[in-house]
Amino acid sequence: DTGVSQDPRHKITKRGQNVTFRCDPISEHNRLYWYRQTLGQGPEFLTYFQNEAQLEKSRLLSDRFSAERPKGSFSTLEIQRTEQGDSAMYLCASSLGTGRNTIYFGEGSWLTVV
């Protein structure tokens, strides 16, 4: 069990550029989640997948955001036409099944839009 892995850990981009983050969940975890955390706040839910199916998206996930999990393993989160308000840490998490199973978080990907 190598934990949830995220890449890159830090990204600085110019406003208007596109960025993509990758998440590798714990092996065999069928649920994968994306959260966003801004300074001084708790994480906010963005979306989650069960296997390759995206089951729920938050209203925080604007049309510029898209997440995929094509083979039910790793996931990508793409932000198009980045804005300064997108600057945040993007956290990925995974769990096995539902309900009482622990959700494990990765170390996050920091995005700074300049």
Place this chain on the structure above:
Amino acid sequence: AQSVTQPDIHITVSEGASLELRCNYSYGATPYLFWYVQSPGQGLQLLLKYFSGDTLVQGIKGFEAEFKRSQSSFNLRKPSVHWSDAAEYFCAVASLSGGYNKLIFGAGTRLAVHP
């Protein structure tokens, strides 16, 4: 709507002193409650969780929390704080929507420990 309130933004304690971090939740049914810890620039680590049964739950690193339904609270405690406990602590409730797997977090409490 479900929500979590952590009334204390910052708390400072001396090393060796006891600690209590407050958490209040708003939820219509029996809540699933969690405490996570986050060190600077890092992800979140689960300290403990409550689903049902004994209202006093034990976690890692010597932490415990007590669920009090009458007060809608789930306060985190530690009898003797170590300097390495300095971090940010988040209380969370699992939302019924999404099969109890969507977590709703409080804004966090930042803990500083004086030597």
